[in-house]
Amino acid sequence: MIQPVTAADEPERYVLDDQPGFLLRVALKTHTAFLTAKMIEGLTAPQFSTLAKLLEVGPCSQNHLGRLIHYDSATITGVINRLKARGFIESIVDPLDRRRVAIDLTDLGRAVAADAIATIREISRETFSPLSPAEHAALTTLLKKVIRR
Numbered sequence: 001m002i003q004p005v006t007a008a009d010e011p012e013r014y015v016l017d018d019q020p021g022f023l024l025r026v027a028l029k030t031h032t033a034f035l036t037a038k039m040i041e042g043l044t045a046p047q048f049s050t051l052a053k054l055l056e057v058g059p060c061s062q063n064h065l066g067r068l069i070h071y072d073s074a075t076i077t078g079v080i081n082r083l084k085a086r087g088f089i090e091s092i093v094d095p096l097d098r099r100r101v102a103i104d105l106t107d108l109g110r111a112v113a114a115d116a117i118a119t120i121r122e123i124s125r126e127t128f129s130p131l132s133p134a135e136h137a138a139l140t141t142l143l144k145k146v147i148r149r
Contacts, residue, residue, distance in 0.1 A: 008046070011099050012044060027127075029090050030127060031124075031127040032045060034123045034126050034127055035048075036119070037121070038039075038119060038122070038123050039111055039113070039116065039118050039119055040115050040116055040119050041086075041116070043112075043116055045095070046069075046071060046075065046079045047079055047082065047083055048116050048120060049069045049078065049090060050065065050069060050076070050079050050083060050089070051083070051089075051105065051109060051113035051116060052113055052117055052120075053065060053069050053114060054089065054103065054104065054105045054109070054113070054117065055070050055105060055110060055113040055114070055117070058104070059100070059102035059103065059104035060102055060103065061100070061102060061103070062077070062080055062101070064101050065080075065103055078101060083109070087106055087109070088092075088105065088106060088108060088109035088112055088113075089103055089104065089105055089106060090103075090104055090105075090106050090109075091103060091104075092104050093130060
């Protein structure tokens with residue numbers, strides 16, 4: 001005799017649309033589409049992050065900058081080279097130890113970074129417009145919790 005299948009016999013149902021990792025990827029795709037369409041100077045997300053972090057922390061080594069914005073050595077090297085070519089950043093040799101080099105914004109880079117931050121605020125408002133201020137704060141807190149483990 002065949003036994004009826006019960007809910008307890010079925011494996012836990014996996015619904016892709018309910019998975020946080022999938023939802024993060026889709027949310028990032030949405031945000032990136034807004035960024036690509038609206039960011040000034042044609043800046044990419046890695047280029048924006050580099051300029052914004054340099055404006056926030058000031059001159060620092062390329063290695064340290066990469067760690068601060070979570071980019072590997074190859075990625076940050078390419079980003080820095082492209083931003084240098086555009087005149088947004090420069091390398092500064094330490095006069096006391098010529099082996100030490102810091103990356104810093106040029107005057108043009110500071111102006112572009114400030115304008116880009118104003119633009120990203122608008123892009124973020126559009127991305128997160130469905131959220132209340134409390135939900136936005138909660139999302140930010142939860143994402144920080146996930147990435148700091």
